[in-house]
Amino acid sequence: MSQSPTVNRRVVLHSRPLGAPTHENFRLHESAVPSPDDGEVLLRTLWLSLDPYMRTRMNHTASYAPSVALGEPMVGATVSRVVDSKHAQFKAGDLVLAQAGWQDYALAHGASLTALDGIAEPSHALSVLGMTGFTAYWGLLEIGKPQPGETVVVASASGAVGAVVGQIARLKGARVVGIAGDADKCRYVTQALGFDVCLDRRAPDFAAQLAQACPAGIDVYFENVGGAVFDAVQPLLNTGARIPLCGLISQYNADSAPPTPDMLPGFLQMLLFKRIRLQGFIIGDHYASGFDAFQRDMRNWIAGGKVKLQEDIVDGLERAPEAFLGLLAGRNFGKVVVRVAHD
Amino acid sequence: MSQSPTVNRRVVLHSRPLGAPTHENFRLHESAVPSPDDGEVLLRTLWLSLDPYMRTRMNHTASYAPSVALGEPMVGATVSRVVDSKHAQFKAGDLVLAQAGWQDYALAHGASLTALDGIAEPSHALSVLGMTGFTAYWGLLEIGKPQPGETVVVASASGAVGAVVGQIARLKGARVVGIAGDADKCRYVTQALGFDVCLDRRAPDFAAQLAQACPAGIDVYFENVGGAVFDAVQPLLNTGARIPLCGLISQYNADSAPPTPDMLPGFLQMLLFKRIRLQGFIIGDHYASGFDAFQRDMRNWIAGGKVKLQEDIVDGLERAPEAFLGLLAGRNFGKVVVRVAHD
The missing domain is CATH 3.40.50.720 (NAD(P)-binding Rossmann-like Domain)
Structure with a gap:
């Protein structure tokens, strides 16, 4: 296994936007990589999804989910690699779908993770299959x-x-x-x-x-x-x-x-x-009732070439704010995913 | 059978309202009672339903249904008695649900009528059962x-x-x-x-x-x-x-x-x-798919005393405009029906 990581880069909400967000609303912050407690898993972010709903979480007033607190990392779905596990269902090396947010590393409770077994394109778990x-x-x-x-x-x-x-x-x-x-x-x-x-x-x-x-x-x-x-x-x-x-x-x-x-x-x-x-x-709201049927249909459609999706891939966590501002302004071309680390 | 009727009173749309309608928008007009052609039925209005949607038919612009033309009787559902019939399914004396509008007599095609067999309170066909x-x-x-x-x-x-x-x-x-x-x-x-x-x-x-x-x-x-x-x-x-x-x-x-x-x-x-x-x-839109189930449930509920409805009964066709203006202003108390003729 590679050397233990020590620095966790996080893009945090620095101030709340009035109107359109700007780079000033974000700050890249470095902190120590945390260690998992019992039941927890340490995750390395590989892919971070950027989505318009994140704009609503930057406001002081809650939307349908709580706001991001000032100084805390922006929220977001990720494809992550398990680095260290104190949860029986996961081991180092596993690929999972998580809500790790805009950061290199994150702790998560094992129960909040979905194993990504045998997915051909991991980033698809954030887009066409996600x-x-x-x-x-x-x-x-x-x-x-x-x-x-x-x-x-x-x-x-x-x-x-x-x-x-x-x-x-x-x-x-x-x-x-x-x-x-x-x-x-x-x-x-x-x-x-x-x-x-x-x-x-x-x-x-x-x-x-x-x-x-x-x-x-x-x-x-x-x-x-x-x-x-x-x-x-x-x-x-x-x-x-x-x-x-x-x-x-x-x-x-x-x-x-x-x-x-x-x-x-x-x-x-x-x-x-x-x-x-x-x-x-x-x-x-609808994962429990509908996600399995969706997965079955969509995997068939993708395999049959009937559904395609262009990804707009941005390299580097530090470029997430720029890519997010571009998404809100319509400058993206396809689903925006940030490649935070190569696998 | 009683003497043949000769005069048909009709409340026609005299002018289109700008904002709230007034008495000036209506006119009581007398014309000859028409005679049925083949397939038609001559109806005597007993009960006329007054409903808020009628306001939308007074405008020049169509709502979800055509406007009432100037000089034509206001539209409306009625409980009517068949006076003369040239349609095989109906005979003089039958009680029917019709769309005869604000008038004493109307011609209707037999196919547009619903027989009201064994209804205890005929006006209910315009309200709680209608x-x-x-x-x-x-x-x-x-x-x-x-x-x-x-x-x-x-x-x-x-x-x-x-x-x-x-x-x-x-x-x-x-x-x-x-x-x-x-x-x-x-x-x-x-x-x-x-x-x-x-x-x-x-x-x-x-x-x-x-x-x-x-x-x-x-x-x-x-x-x-x-x-x-x-x-x-x-x-x-x-x-x-x-x-x-x-x-x-x-x-x-x-x-x-x-x-x-x-x-x-x-x-x-x-x-x-x-x-x-x-x-x-x-x-x-929903009569074909849902009216039978409604009738079954509602008749049970009414018979069991579980659903009641107050009717706000107005006597005389000539009072329909006044009652309609009252309905729009919230001065009614319960379902507004006009008793146009005693049975």
């Missing part, structure tokens, strides 16, 4: 319920969730219209992922393009953006449309209600008149 | 899905839909908090209908009273009002709450978005963080 893939699968199939021939519109179509939503919707026989942040992403979404259409949301006539791309209206809108994209979607929603709502990346930096007219009453009236189902969900 | 009862039943059980011990909040608790929602929720073991428009209605809701609590929405400290009445939060909010009542409900909604949305009576008179801050982005974020299901529905 949280973001399961978000796409559960939200689309349990809330969206696309029927053959229906039109499904997917925001952030080249992103970790949207790319998978659109491919599953195609497998279910739907017509799929993606929305992405530039022409390169749109090309990837149609050519590599097989969406029927993909539109650049920054085009000045985006709303008109969307209407043209959806001549039969929209039956399912998979929402993870909010803001102007949703504004363009609303008039096109069909009677009986379904809106799985798993994120609102465009809104996470807002710190007060916009000073525009109140659109909520009209929005509710639209939901009523069009009999629309809008449902927020947090995928963490 | 559209409003089915709205309560379907929305509460299919979307709200109350579990024993959960807290269900019901707006317009003494109204045609709310009264039934609360009684069914009690039958399912939920704790039920009603909201009504004055102290008399609240007394009726708790004493006669058996809700656990009922609050007067006009109390200056209504929001604080609601918080106190829901110490474990709100699991189901049956929405048919909107506006200030919904504002008070939102902070109390629990994670995983369900909101069946069948009406927005407080909003029907609005003709533009309120000039306040835009509450929609924050509302969507709340739906996401709390994993809330919000679903608009129009009960007309």
Whole structure:
């Protein structure tokens, strides 16, 4: 076994952002590598997942989960290697899925870990076979319920969730219209992922393009953006449309209600008149009931080349803040994972 | 058989309201009683249902159904007596459920009618055994899905839909908090209908009273009002709450978005963080799949004294506009039905 590590680098929350976060909100901090107590395991982070929900944990007010405390490492899912174990189920060398956060090393209770046996691409446990893939699968199939021939519109179509939503919707026989942040992403979404259409949301006539791309209206809108994209979607929603709502990346930096007219009453009236189902969900609620079926289906689809996912790999823990700011600004291309250590 | 009728009184839409409707928007018009063609039936209206959705049909813009044309009778469900029939399934004297609208006589195609065989209280076909009862039943059980011990909040608790929602929720073991428009209605809701609590929405400290009445939060909010009542409900909604949305009576008179801050982005974020299901529905969509089960359950509950409903009976077609304006202003007490003719 290699020499015992001594220094643990951690990216901690240094200050809370007002509006968009900046580099100033993070600090790279060095501390001693801790030792496991009974039942604990010491983990070395190999891959760290970066996801939009992390923005909500930087606020003082809790979202659906507690905020990160100032001076503490940012939270996040990781693929980690067991370095030292005082838990009977794990031994040094095991590969596990953990919530180790933005740091080189972490202690975890053995009960919080999932063994990653025989996974061909370990980083997939953070993306297409993990949280973001399961978000796409559960939200689309349990809330969206696309029927053959229906039109499904997917925001952030080249992103970790949207790319998978659109491919599953195609497998279910739907017509799929993606929305992405530039022409390169749109090309990837149609050519590599097989969406029927993909539109650049920054085009000045985006709303008109969307209407043209959806001549039969929209039956399912998979929402993870909010803001102007949703504004363009609303008039096109069909009677009986379904809106799985798993994120609102465009809104996470807002710190007060916009000073525009109140659109909520009209929005509710639209939901009523069009009999629309809008449902927020947090995928963490659904592992017990749905994760096994997801794993079975998704492994088959990946093996059959039916679902693909581009990873946007960033090397080095110290680059996590930069990559995270880029993710919030839409500068990533695919699922963002940080390679914290080579295996 | 009685002498053939010659004059048909009709309450027609004379002008479209801007904001709250007034008497000026209606006109009582007399025309000749028509004669049925092959396949048609001539109906005499006995009971006319008045319901908030009718406000949306007065607008120029369609809601989920076409607007009433100027000069045409207002739409509405009726219990009617067959006067003359050229349809094989019906004969003079039959009692039927129809959509005859605000008039003494109407022609209808036989296929659009439902025979009312052996109904003890014919007006119940317009309320607890009809559209409003089915709205309560379907929305509460299919979307709200109350579990024993959960807290269900019901707006317009003494109204045609709310009264039934609360009684069914009690039958399912939920704790039920009603909201009504004055102290008399609240007394009726708790004493006669058996809700656990009922609050007067006009109390200056209504929001604080609601918080106190829901110490474990709100699991189901049956929405048919909107506006200030919904504002008070939102902070109390629990994670995983369900909101069946069948009406927005407080909003029907609005003709533009309120000039306040835009509450929609924050509302969507709340739906996401709390994993809330919000679903608009129009009960007309669900007769084929759900009406028989509703009839079976509701007849049992009524026979067993488990569901009651107060009717607010108005005598005379000419009083329909006054009663309808009262309904929109919350001056009714129970389900509003107009007795157009004695049987």
